[in-house]
Amino acid sequence: MGTESWLTLALLAVFAPVATGALTMLLPKGVITPRVLLALAGPVIAVVALLQHGVSTQVASLPLAPTLGLELSFAADQLGMFFALLVSGIGCLIVLYARGYFGRSEADLARFYPMLGLFMTAMMGIVLSDNLLGLFVFWELTSVSSFLLIGWHTNDRTSGKLAMQAFAVTGLGGLVMLAGLIALGVSSNIWSFSGLEAAMAAGTFSIGAPMVMTAFALIFVGAAAKSAQWPLHFWLPGAMAAPTPVSAYLHSATMVKAGVYLLARLFPVLRELDWWMPTLVFFGVMTMVVGGYMAIRSDVLKKIFAYTTVSQLGLFVCAYGLGGIDFLHGSHGGGEHAGSAHGATELAAAAGDPNIIYPITQILNHALYKAPLFILAGAIMHIAGRKALSECKGLIKSHRLLAVLSLLAAYAMAGLPFTLSFPAKEAFLYQIVHGAESHAVLWLVGVGAVFMAMCNVAVFVRMTATFFAKAGAHGHGHADEEHHHHEHERGFWGACIWWPAAALVIWQYIGGFAPGLFERIILPVETGAENYWTHLPSVFEALTHPTAALGLSAAAIALGLGLGLAPMWRRAINDPHNQLFPLSLRGGERLGHSVFATVQRGDVRIYVVTVLTALIAAMGATFWLDRGALLKWPDVPGITDVDYTLAGWLLTALICASALIMPIVKSRVVRVLVLGTCGFSVIGMYLLYQAPDLALTQVMFEIISVVLFMLALRLLPERGAQVRAFPVPRVVFAALVGLCVGWITLHAGAAADKSALDAWAMAQQQGEVQHAQMEHGGAILAAADVEGHEAADSEHHAPFVQVDDTRLGGWMLRNSYMGTTADTHGRGGGGNNVVNVILVDFRGYDTVGEITVLSIAMMGVLALIGACPAPLGLQERGPQRHLRTYMLRTAMKLLLPLSLLFAGYVFFKGHDEPGGGFIAGLIASVGLAAYRMSDGGAALKRLLPIKPGLTAAMGLALALGTGVAPLLIHLFTGEGGPFFTSDNSYVPLIGGGTYHWTSVALFDLGVFIVVVAVSVGMINRFEEELD
Amino acid sequence: MTVLLSICVAVIFAVSVYLLTSRDLKSVAMGLFLFSHAAHMGIIAMSGQPLLSLGGETVRKASPILGTSALGLHVDPLPQALILTSIVISFAVTGFLLALLVAQHRRVRSMDVTELREEDRPEMPDDFATAEAA
Incomplete structure (x- = not known):
């Protein structure tokens, strides 16, 4: 039997219960027997899939993030198969018993089966996982799902507390175990049970290493907490608050057996450890x-x-x-x-x-x-x-x-x-x-x-x-007040x-x-x-x-x-052990409260000063440890290029002047404009530093931010708090912090220059070879525009990139277009704009995190303003003078399509030339924001009928979907690869020429959608307040 | 260039710290906004100067768009990517902060930091009643 088919069977065995459990949620009300049968199908499928495969030590894996050692991998050896059959077999009976137990209580069954399915899947995952981190994920999933099940009686406080207790003990135990698994993985570079076994057989695994021993001690704590070993056993009797089908399952085949399973799994390794067995x-x-x-x-x-x-x-x-x-x-x-x-x-x-x-x-x-x-x-x-x-x-x-x-x-x-x-x-x-x-x-x-x-x-x-x-x-039996008592049914059910x-x-x-x-x-x-x-x-x-x-x-x-x-x-x-958890919880709460009361004084200025003082202290310590090398003026290469020095001085003067007058200006409008001046001067700096993407982004960002500030300030009172005439301590402190950070910047920049020069000198040593290459590269560049892209795919851009390989950026430059190293699996991002490739490909995870933050921030804005409606009688603004003049409206009719068109252009160019999803999103937002100002909220709503929250969610889903797609493709065709594997190709355009298409464009589209939704959503919300 | 950039960073940073320690919440918001500029310029300084001076001769580095430099000499793209991310995030944070100020103003009717101190202090939690099930 091939690995591929085992992967399919394993995924079926593990995920069938949760899938069918989730499907029961789709059933209409009043359907009972199909509901039971559907829920039953999950564990039955699991049993059949397992028997179909049979026992083997074959490992099938679905890589998620191989560089992190994270993959879903499954193996069904004797031990795993036994436990998996136990879990799924008894699971079948529990599904049927739940029908008898809850009777015809529709609501209970509808709630119960999805949770039970999740629980079964988690358990199957534990016993079939080969990867240690995969095991942990399923391990904690049992904690979560058992929490839901133990806290079944949602209106009963005790039940909730007991569920929390079980979750805290097993979940925290799981975290301790995670520390152990990571310690094991990091110290021995073993991330799977099969790897552990192989290393044991090869004799390359030294069990006596202190790190490994610590790892196993931590893993034991996790297993003991899960398997209710003294003195952590108290959660298990508490878990009987769950409905009896859960108790029966929890006690016989699942949850508590997870710890036993792990001990069994590790037994061949650990029996050689002399303290293990007595423990x-x-x-x-x-x-x-x-x-x-x-x-x-x-x-x-x-x-x-x-x-x-x-x-x-x-x-x-x-x-x-x-x-x-x-x-x-x-x-x-x-x-x-x-x-x-x-x-x-x-x-x-x-x-x-x-x-x-x-x-x-x-x-x-x-x-x-x-x-x-x-x-x-x-x-x-x-x-x-x-x-x-x-x-x-x-x-x-x-x-x-x-x-x-x-x-x-x-x-x-x-x-x-x-x-x-x-x-x-x-x-x-x-x-x-x-x-x-x-x-x-x-x-x-x-x-x-x-x-x-x-x-x-x-x-x-x-x-x-x-x-x-x-x-x-x-x-005579009496009805139990806690328990819904129902008429006993006859017949099979x-x-x-x-x-x-x-x-x-x-x-x-x-x-x-x-x-x-x-x-x-x-x-x-x-x-x-x-x-x-x-x-x-x-x-x-x-x-x-x-x-x-x-x-x-x-x-x-x-x-x-x-x-x-x-x-x-x-x-x-x-x-008496039942007091352990409440006592420690209470102790934790008391401790937390006293720490909170000490640290969180409720004044933002104290926090700012504390954090920055720590920064200065850390710098001072570094200087001292460095024996003064950092106190000397660094060796900054002088610049003789007049264009740069002149522009540099001018921009510096502008930036410093606009920053310094900020505290002096009183009028809030002028302040915002000065803020904008500073930001626009920074754009010049970006251009000098050869950062066209940054400059484009910053232009749009400044425009939107100034608009946002203006809108928000109109909602705030004109007069601020009284400020002391000449606050000497503040000025001194600010100057000190500024000097420190400026000094760090100076040294960092000098260090970067030094390494760039070193790299250049290295390149010069290779002299002739480099030179030949250089000319070769130049020639091809010249020819490239004429020939078109497809013929030159391999040579076109691979050429010679003068990079400093000691820096990560150098690696990215080299691999941005074509992958040349093993890390990129022979493929790069397929783009010439390295910044964009970094954003959507190399550091795609970061970007996913970022657009998530964006969406959350927008939801925060909507919720905050929505939750605090303007109190009556609070005069927070003058009469609204709309910008809806005839001229602006006429101009917008032309400008909006233009800005959207330009956004589209920048978006599609983005992978090879300055641009990309972020910039395009901001450009479109500026256009839409202007349209909102000229034509009002109703017009905007006609243009973008979907709510911003939903739009952002769609963008996020698209971005994540692009990440998951290669995994799915891998599953079904064997092509594809881990999360966020990209592909690219040239699409012929009508009328000759080609368009360079990459799969990350879809990801970038998700980014674009989120950015537009977030910025337009925020501005629209503020404007609604003003209307 | 590095020296000039360092001066900019120092000045903006000092001003933003000054504003952040202000009692006026609007100034705090503007201080935070300026703060991000200083941080961005500090990061771009780490990509090194856009020029290399080699024994009297000065070579310009190209932007990190492959194929734009005959020498194949580009500036470091990573700081730029980080800053780009940061710019967009700071936009979201600014929006959130402004919404927070509006909400705060409507509830407390004050823009003074010191008047927020006693707001929303958490209470000492209730006793966790023993979880013993009868």
């Missing part, structure tokens, strides 16, 4: 004990089950730790126990063989009883109206089916014989006993494990005793509230009674199985060949029976 064992045991204890001190059914999940997660983590200890301390293999009985040998092989790395059957086993338990807890709540165990007396009589199924699942949870759990638990205990033979301290782990098993048995015993007890005061539980729990007993059958059906699917058990030992084998592990099991069962029936530890208590 896992320690936190695992603590979690087991706390979870077990809290499970029997709880009364609400979902809470009991939640805490048993916590303890089970501790068991997983502990199991990884033990596997590693065995691995570290010698080859205990099965051989040592060759004399022991068959079943025990199997278990021994299970526990001691260093090849056993994934306790996959443990995880499957847990899913097979925990999902049913939650499903049934939800059913009992809905049908019988009982939430707490103590309310469930006599349930066996009133709701026989639910009670029996619950007991079957709880029996499996207790790990009692004839279930799949039994050998699973035996294997774990065997691991402990085996490890304890060499490390006596592990007997403590044994005590912890027995304690946890005892608690599970006790829960089962209590449930049995309560269900069979005589119905007391709670004999009604039965959906219980049969998914039955469908899962049955496998526990098939595994227990007929291990052969279980193997035949499940093991081929559970693809990691050959790593775990060659065959599943039957109960009889274990019972007839007793080991120390069996003794521990028996002890746990006996103790559990006693505890379950005893009156002690009956009263429900609150987990």
